[in-house]
Amino acid sequence: MTEPLPRRTPGVSGRKTAIPDPLPGLPSRDLLLRVAGGWEKFMRSSGSQPGDET
Secondary structure, eight states: OOOOOOOOOTTOOSSOOSOOOOOTTSOOHHHHHHHHHHHHHHHHHHTOOTTOOO
């Protein structure tokens, strides 16, 4: 009971800061970003503007 307490470093947290992996069967964030970029490029090349679906 006379052991010293562990030293703490200010500003350092013991929590994980990494983004967790997606659940099995769901696309990753990187894949979703790639898809969104590709869709925007496709829409620009086709000359369509968002909202022109009518």
